[in-house]
Amino acid sequence: MWLDRLAGQSASPAPSPPGSRSYSPAPRRTPSGLGPYITSQQRPGLNPRSSSLSLASTESSSSFLASSRKANGSALKESKTAYAGPEPSQILNKLLGDDGQNAASGTESASKSVISISAEDLELEYDFAGLSIRELALSEGSPADDLAVHGPQSAEEYELEKTKFEDLHRSIQACDEVLSSVETNLTSFRNDLAAVSADIETLQARSAVLNVRLENRKAVEKGLVPVVEEMSVPPMVVSKIADGQIDETWVKVVAEIDKRATAYKKNASTAQGSKGLEDLGPLLEKLVLKAIERIRDFLVAQIKALRSPHINAQVIQQQNFLKFRDLYSFLHKHHAALADEICQAYRNTMRWYYADRFTRYESALKEIKLYSLDKTDVLGSEDTSRKGSVLSSSKIVGPPHDAFNLGRRIDVLRTSNQTALSSYLAEEDQSTHYLEAPFRNFNLALVDNATAEYTFLASFFAPALSYAAISRHFAYIFEPTFQLGHALTKSLVGDTYDAIGVLLAVRLNQRFQFELQRRKIPTADGYLNGTAMLLWPRLQLIMSAHCESVRALTTSLPARPPTSKAEQSRLSAAPHVATQRFGQLLHGILALSGAAADGAPGGGGDDDEPVAASARRLRTEMEAFLTRYSAAFGADRRKRERFLYNNYSLVLTIISDAQRGRLAAEEQAHFEGLKAAFQEAA
Numbered sequence: 259m260w261l262d263r264l265a266g267q268s269a270s271p272a273p274s275p276p277g278s279r280s281y282s283p284a285p286r287r288t289p290s291g292l293g294p295y296i297t298s299q300q301r302p303g304l305n306p307r308s309s310s311l312s313l314a315s316t317e318s319s320s321s322f323l324a325s326s327r328k329a330n331g332s333a334l335k336e337s338k339t340a341y342a343g344p345e346p347s348q349i350l351n352k353l354l355g356d357d358g359q360n361a362a363s364g365t366e367s368a369s370k371s372v373i374s375i376s377a378e379d380l381e382l383e384y385d386f387a388g389l390s391i392r393e394l395a396l397s398e399g400s401p402a403d404d405l406a407v408h409g410p411q412s413a414e415e416y417e418l419e420k421t422k423f424e425d426l427h428r429s430i431q432a433c434d435e436v437l438s439s440v441e442t443n444l445t446s447f448r449n450d451l452a453a454v455s456a457d458i459e460t461l462q463a464r465s466a467v468l469n470v471r472l473e474n475r476k477a478v479e480k481g482l483v484p485v486v487e488e489m490s491v492p493p494m495v496v497s498k499i500a501d502g503q504i505d506e507t508w509v510k511v512v513a514e515i516d517k518r519a520t521a522y523k524k525n526a527s528t529a530q531g532s533k534g535l536e537d538l539g540p541l542l543e544k545l546v547l548k549a550i551e552r553i554r555d556f557l558v559a560q561i562k563a564l565r566s567p568h569i570n571a572q573v574i575q576q577q578n579f580l581k582f583r584d585l586y587s588f589l590h591k592h593h594a595a596l597a598d599e600i601c602q603a604y605r606n607t608m609r610w611y612y613a614d615r616f617t618r619y620e621s622a623l624k625e626i627k628l629y630s631l632d633k634t635d636v637l638g639s640e641d642t643s644r645k646g647s648v649l650s651s652s653k654i655v656g657p658p659h660d661a662f663n664l665g666r667r668i669d670v671l672r673t674s675n676q677t678a679l680s681s682y683l684a685e686e687d688q689s690t691h692y693l694e695a696p697f698r699n700f701n702l703a704l705v706d707n708a709t710a711e712y713t714f715l716a717s718f719f720a721p722a723l724s725y726a727a728i729s730r731h732f733a734y735i736f737e738p739t740f741q742l743g744h745a746l747t748k749s750l751v752g753d754t755y756d757a758i759g760v761l762l763a764v765r766l767n768q769r770f771q772f773e774l775q776r777r778k779i780p781t782a783d784g785y786l787n788g789t790a791m792l793l794w795p796r797l798q799l800i801m802s803a804h805c806e807s808v809r810a811l812t813t814s815l816p817a818r819p820p821t822s823k824a825e826q827s828r829l830s831a832a833p834h835v836a837t838q839r840f841g842q843l844l845h846g847i848l849a850l851s852g853a854a855a856d857g858a859p860g861g862g863g864d865d866d867e868p869v870a871a872s873a874r875r876l877r878t879e880m881e882a883f884l885t886r887y888s889a890a891f892g893a894d895r896r897k898r899e900r901f902l903y904n905n906y907s908l909v910l911t912i913i914s915d916a917q918r919g920r921l922a923a924e925e926q927a928h929f930e931g932l933k934a935a936f937q938e939a940a
Contacts, residue, residue, distance in 0.1 A: 638807025
């Protein structure tokens with residue numbers, strides 16, 4: 259800030275050069291900190307003339323100080339102004355009275371002019387006619403003319419004035435030295451300030467250049483960073499691919515390599531001749547080949563583990579295959595031929611695995627003892643309630659069984675246990691079962707394994723393979739197992755006359771179809787449809803055998819009623835044994851039709867189901883038999899109608915438990931009408 263004031267002072271007219279100091283007649287007070295100046299208070303006895311001279315000298319020193327100041331500006335040049343006023347020596351001679359006048363009377367005048375200076379004299383105000391001290395000093399008129407004329411000085415006064423001027427001279431010299439030092443400092447500061455200003459200008463220029471470079475770098479970085487991040491391969495990735503353990507982190511690293519390989523192919527097609535791409539290409543290719551090699555070794559090791567004895571394939575599939583399913587997609591993307599070979603090896607292994615496991619399971623199920631119901635277990639044959647045998651090479655008498663009563667056999671449909679019997683328990687089981695037991699266990703295990711395998715194939719090989727290809731692979735894997743299941747079904751129902759057992763197998767097969775539809779596993783539908791094609795014809799054949807047996811029983815009855823009283827007395831109105839068998843068989847058919855309505859697709863006792871037509875046909879044959887049998891009562895109509903009433907009432911009582919399904923309601927209504935028709939006569 260003081261530089262500004264310095265610059266302001268340099269703009270005004272400069273004082274005269276050293277040797278000619280300006281004169282100012284105005285009295286001024288010397289500040290308390292002005293250095294070696296001698297004030298009027300310090301030297302009593304000074305006249306106004308000497309005081310004016312001191313002030314003029316002080317003003318001259320101030321003018322000299324102002325002359326050393328430089329104009330402030332960017333160039334910092336010094337400006338000087340020539341002094342055009344009267345010579346200082348003349349002013350000094352006038353002040354000293356050495357102008358040649360009144361020389362004789364100098365002593366008296368000097369003695370008379372010596373007066374004391376009071377405080378009031380210091381407070382006097384001089385009239386400069388509206389001029390400043392500097393303007394007054396530069397005026398052509400002599401200021402000494404306006405001052406009072408003093409007389410000549412004495413020797414004592416002269417010595418006193420001489421001493422005063424010598425002190426003033428020394429003070430001026432000291433001020434000159436101080437001002438010279440100040441001038442030197444200001445000059446140095448000016449030079450330093452000019453250097454700093456130049457440095458600031460240089461820094462500003464460099465800052466502007468750096469800002470431009472920074473903006474350009476940011477613009478380039480904004481465009482290059484995505485490309486660099488997309489293309490660059492860190493050393494950690496290379497070492498992990500080559501030597502790292504195959505785990506979840508390794509899979510992520512392979513995904514990064516796949517992303518960069520894809521970006522490389524994309525950019526290589528649009529940026530031909532790029533040096534960076536040319537350098538990156540071989541490295542990416544080697545990394546991809548190394549990853550393919552390690553994936554191949556890993557998958558082959560897992561496939562070999564599936565061939566180990568007593569191994570659970572589902573455990574290996576979940577822990578070692580599905581956790582690394584992205585590896586097969588990477589392999590199929592970068593080496594499709596090798597991926598197909600790996601897939602073929604897996605298919606062959608699992609084909610052998612399921613065929614071997616289910617062959618052993620089927621052998622264990624064959625160890626279960628089964629009731630054998632042959633062609634003698636039909637409605638029109640003799641009493642078969644105490645007959646029994648087991649399915650083996652030689653007929654062995656087994657526990658008694660009932661070929662027509664459903665009983666607790668329906669529990670295989672109602673049970674909540676959806677776990678198949680293990681091979682160990684099947685081999686150790688010593689009880690006797692009907693054919694639906696091994697059928698259910700084998701097919702339940704097959705459905706569960708088919709679900710697990712298809713889910714695994716769809717999870718591991720997709721999206722590398724289409725679902726059509728996955729379905730073909732599934733069919734190839736389970737082809738021997740499905741054939742084994744059909745062979746087991748044929749062995750179970752091929753020569754049996756167990757209509758209840760075959761119908762239970764039909765309902766179980768329908769439940770399996772419904773479950774696979776719920777699980778969204780369509781690839782096993784062919785097997786279950788083939789099983790249904792084995793069961794329905796056999797059921798129709800068994801129902802036809804029952805109808806033929808009833809028809810044969812009707813034919814065996816005498817055409818005429820007995821004539822002897824002994825034979826007529828042996829006739830009873832009690833229900834016939836065939837009626838009870840028919841009622842139990844019909845109840846089983848109706849109950850299983852109602853069970854189908856609870857959840858199995860394609861069932862429910864509808865009229866279009868084959869079992870409904872067979873039941874109506876058997877009912878017709880049974881009514882014909884009872885009608886002809888009642889003819890043995892001859893003319894006794896009451897006994898004949900009572901016999902029919904008792905038989906129809908028994909059938910209605912037996913089938914009354916079957917309360918679900920349209921077929922059950924139809925049969926109950928039919929026999930309710932027959933019972934009502936013969937109730938009045940009974």
